Amino acid sequence: MASNIGEIDRYYGPGAGAKAGKDEPAPGQNGATYIPVGGALNGPNGIAFDAQGPPQNLYVANGTGKQILEYANTGTNATVLIDKLGAQPQGVTFDSGGALYFSMWDTPAGSPHEVDKFASGTLTTYASKELSAPVGVIWGGTPTNLFVADTTNNKVVEYQDNNGVGKVVSDPWTKVSSPEYEAIGVVIS
DSSP: OOSSTTEEEEEOSOOTTOOSGGGOOOTTSTTEEEEEOTTOOSSEEEEEEOSSSSSOOEEEEETTTTEEEEEOTTOSSEEEEEOSOSSEEEEEEEOTTOOEEEEEEOSSTTOOOEEEEEETTEEEEEEOTTOSSEEEEEEETTTTEEEEEETTTTEEEEEOTTSSOEEEEEOTTTTOOOGGGOOOOOOOO
16 A cells, blocks of 8 residues: 555565555565655556566556556656547556557547557557447457456457457346446456
């Protein structure tokens, strides 16, 4: 847990001995590093680590700020990687080639409900047609594909072959219309 408001905790190294509360390692002990974020965060929704390092860089979907922030493994300040998005970013993930994917949606009419791809400095829409409120995103499975938790459609959609065309792989709540049963996250084990 962060020791002060406006900090993000990052742990590297052993980890097994690090526990919340009084046994939490001090900065610099057991690989603990504290990153002060000041006023940079405004409604953070999702986080992901890239393949750089160790230690890795941290990426944050800064929801209300409509940005993707990067916290470099060598510094403590956020860099705005992507700014002025048309909706609130939700989930963040990386593919095996290092491209960043993030879901975004918002409640105002006309805001985008999509998954975008950021690679080599270029931002493109990866998927949008069948998505209502994409939240959780993750790369995984065999072969490695993108999975998206589409909240208000109550489905998990899989995108294969890096072509942006999805297929529903989990649709357990087709007859349920209740916020209690919305798909909000995806985990690949």
